[in-house]
Structure formats: structure tokens, C-alpha cells
Amino acid sequence: MAGNSKRSANEPEPRPIIVKKIIVEGHGGHHGGAWKVAYADFVTAMMAFFLLMWLLGATTEKQRKGLADYFTPTLVEMKQGSAGSNGMFGGDSFDKKENYPTSGGQGNLAITIPRDAKGTKDDGARDRKSRDKQKFDEIKKKLEAKLKMTAALRKLARNVRFSETREGLRIDLVDEADFAMFGMGTDRLVPAARTLVGEVAKVVAGVPNDIIVRGHTDGLPYSSGRTMNNWLLSSSRADATREALAQFGTPNSRFAKIEGVADREPFIPGDIYDPRNRRMSIILAWSHGGEKALADAPVVDPATKQAIRERDDPKRTIMAEIRARDMGTTGLPAGAVLINAQPAAAKSKEHKPGK
Numbered sequence: 001m002a003g004n005s006k007r008s009a010n011e012p013e014p015r016p017i018i019v020k021k022i023i024v025e026g027h028g029g030h031h032g033g034a035w036k037v038a039y040a041d042f043v044t045a046m047m048a049f050f051l052l053m054w055l056l057g058a059t060t061e062k063q064r065k066g067l068a069d070y071f072t073p074t075l076v077e078m079k080q081g082s083a084g085s086n087g088m089f090g091g092d093s094f095d096k097k098e099n100y101p102t103s104g105g106q107g108n109l110a111i112t113i114p115r116d117a118k119g120t121k122d123d124g125a126r127d128r129k130s131r132d133k134q135k136f137d138e139i140k141k142k143l144e145a146k147l148k149m150t151a152a153l154r155k156l157a158r159n160v161r162f163s164e165t166r167e168g169l170r171i172d173l174v175d176e177a178d179f180a181m182f183g184m185g186t187d188r189l190v191p192a193a194r195t196l197v198g199e200v201a202k203v204v205a206g207v208p209n210d211i212i213v214r215g216h217t218d219g220l221p222y223s224s225g226r227t228m229n230n231w232l233l234s235s236s237r238a239d240a241t242r243e244a245l246a247q248f249g250t251p252n253s254r255f256a257k258i259e260g261v262a263d264r265e266p267f268i269p270g271d272i273y274d275p276r277n278r279r280m281s282i283i284l285a286w287s288h289g290g291e292k293a294l295a296d297a298p299v300v301d302p303a304t305k306q307a308i309r310e311r312d313d314p315k316r317t318i319m320a321e322i323r324a325r326d327m328g329t330t331g332l333p334a335g336a337v338l339i340n341a342q343p344a345a346a347k348s349k350e351h352k353p354g355k
Contacts, residue, residue, distance in 0.1 A: 128287045135207050136169040136284065143171070143203045156196050167212060168285040171200060174267060175278040182278075185228065187236040194244055200282055201248035210256035211245070212283040213238045219263040219272030234260030241280045256285060 056064070140162050147157040159179060161172040173196060175181060181193035189197065204211065215238030217230040238260050246252060268274040 132168070132209070132286050133164075135209075136164065139169065139203050139207065139284065143200065146199050146203065152192065152195070153199065156192060159196070165283070168209065168283050171282045171284075172267065173197070173200075173280045173282070175275050177275050180275075180278065181280065182237055182240075185222075185233070187233070187240040189240060189244055197241060197244045197280075198248045201245045201250050204282070204284060205249055207284065208254075209287060210285040211250065211254045212257045212281075212285055213242045213245070213255065213259075214257075214265075214281040214283065215241070215260040216265060216267070216277060216279045216281065217260075217263050218275060218277040219266070230262035231260060234262050236260070237280065241282070245282070 055067070059067070143160065144157070147153045147160065159174050159176065159181075161174055163170050163172070173181060173193070179192075181190060181196075182188060183190065215234035215236075217234045217237075219230075222229055235258075238258050242255055242258050245255075263272050263277060266272050266274070266277040267279055268276055271277075
């Protein structure tokens with residue numbers, strides 16, 4: 001056989017046969033889908049980031065607090081050592097402010113919940129307004145109690161009116177037909193009115209709110225040729241009231257505004273000559289920022305209130321419903337008369353049952 005033949009001396013040694021196995025791999029590093037998944041995650045994260053930036057710039061502080069409250073964990077572990085603990089969950093109530101010395105939230109390393117269930121330690125203007133309202137209620141009760149202590153003060157109690165305005169708590173000291181706080185046409189307080197101002201000064205001394213004093217007159221004009229007028233008179237009476245408050249211990253730093261408005265803000269709008277329009281308004285102003293809580297409250301004038309009452313009147317609503325259901329098929333306009341109406345006798349004969 002050829003395979004068993006011997007090679008000659010000059011014949012070269014046969015070379016070994018080498019088989020090279022080449023494994024062709026797929027082009028996954030260049031044309032695969034793994035990088036697309038990573039890129040999609042990156043784009044999603046960037047979209048979420050820019051969405052967050054847009055929300056921070058396009059929302060108000062109140063809306064951001066609402067968003068933060070929405071994503072705040074509501075599961076709170078029971079704590080036995082909570083400040084002010086007197087119950088099972090270590091507090092008076094869920095929205096009760098606690099007495100931790102830190103200014104941030106409360107919790108552990110796992111979660112952090114707001115100090116107040118309403119979202120922040122201090123809800124800003126609304127919290128200040130709420131505290132002011134409590135102080136105003138206390139002042140009103142104290143002054144009413146003082147005016148019942150003596151017979152002389154009880155007579156003056158009817159001349160004191162309280163009202164809450166956009167400026168604050170307004171205490172009106174009102175004249176009447178048989179009582180005037182100042183001498184006729186002057187800025188001199190009568191003794192009874194000075195006593196009343198003194199009682200007001202004692203009550204408002206317990207709060208730090210600013211004070212506004214505003215003088216009012218009625219619409220009676222001065223005779224021609226006199227230098228005094230209602231503007232000057234209301235201003236001078238306001239300053240006389242400020243001086244009386246200062247004499248009873250109110251520091252000058254408390255006064256934010258002293259002004260006279262003559263007869264431009266009558267207590268009785270329908271009659272500018274009514275003696276009750278002559279009054280002094282001592283206003284305890286809202287704390288700084290508290291007046292902002294009233295910015296969202298709509299100002300409704302008397303004409304609008306009357307229109308709302310007429311709109312919501314039950315009788316008018318029922319009649320409108322009847323007209324809507326009638327659709328003009330059975331009803332007649334008010335005052336309409338049928339020209340072909342049958343006489344009453346004919347109608348009764350027509351509807352009379354047969355024998």
C-alpha cells in the first residue's frame with residue numbers, strides 16, 4: 001500500500017496537518033439590544049429629573065407642601081418615649097405638635113415624617129391668623145367682662161362694638177344720640193370716654209399686635225368761614241385717642257397708623273348724619289403675614305350678597321323649575337286672557353255627569 005511505502009532519503013519529512021477551528025461570534029457588542037435598554041433607562045431618568053425641575057418652578061409653596069405630604073410615608077412606628085406622651089401611640093393626636101428640641105422632622109434612620117401632620121412645623125400665615133383669632137377672642141371676652149364690673153361701665157358697654165376685618169380686630173367706640181365721646185366740635189375726650197379708652201388700653205396691653213387708631217365723623221358739615229372741617233376733626237380726635245391710650249400705658253412703638261377719614265366710612269351707610277357714625281376705631285392688626293391668609297377670601301359687596309340671596313331663594317328656584325318643565329305647553333304668561341274662553345255656565349254643563 002502507498003501508505004506503508006518508505007520515503008526516500010531525499011524526500012522531505014511530511015508536515016503535520018493543523019485544523020484551525022474558528023468560532024464566529026455574533027456582533028452583539030455593536031448591533032445587540034443591551035445598550036438600548038441602558039440608554040432608555042438614562043432617558044427615563046433624565047425625563048423624571050427635568051419633570052421634577054419643572055414642578056419645582058411651576059408650583060406654589062402650598063402645592064409643593066401638598067406633593068411632599070402625598071409622598072410622605074404614613075406608617076409611623078409606635079414610640080413610647082415621644083415628647084408629651086400620654087397614650088398608646090405616644091402623643092395626644094396625630095396632628096399634635098410635639099416638643100422635640102430639633103427643628104426638623106421626627107423619626108428614625110428609615111423614615112422621616114413631618115413634625116406636624118399638616119406638613120410643616122409652622123403653616124405660615126394661616127397659623128399666625130389662627131393664633132391671632134384666639135387672642136382676639138380672649139381680648140373681646142376680657143373687655144366685655146370689665147365693662148360689667150361697675151354700673152358706669154355697664155352703661156358704656158352698648159357703645160363698644162367688635163368686628164373682625166381685613167386689618168384685624170376692630171373695636172369701635174360709638175357715639176349715640178345721648179352720648180358723645182368728645183365735646184361738640186372739639187377733640188377733648190369726656191371723662192366717661194377717657195375711662196372707656198383706659199379699659200381698652202389695659203386689655204390690649206397683653207398682646208404685641210400693632211394698633212391702628214382711626215377717627216370718624218358724621219356727615220354734618222361745618223358752617224362756612226370756619227377753619228375746622230370733618231377731615232381735621234377726625235384726625236385730631238384720632239390723635240387724642242392715641243394720646244389717651246399712651247397715657248394708660250400703651251407704648252408709642254405699638255401704633256402703626258393714626259388717621260382720620262371724616263364721614264367716608266359711615267357706621268350706618270344709609271344715613272351719614274346718624275350720630276353713630278361718630279366713632280373711634282381702635283384696631284388690633286394681624287401679626288406680620290397673618291393678613292396674607294385672607295388674600296384668598298373673596299370680597300363680597302352688599303349688592304353681590306343680595307344677588308346671591310335672590311338667586312338661591314327657594315321660591316324663585318321652584319318657579320324656575322316649574323317653568324323649565326312646563327316648556328310653554330300648559331302655562332300662560334302672567335296677565336294673559338283667553339279670547340275664546342267658554343263661559344263658566346257652559347263649562348259646568350259640559351262637565352256635568354249624565355243621568
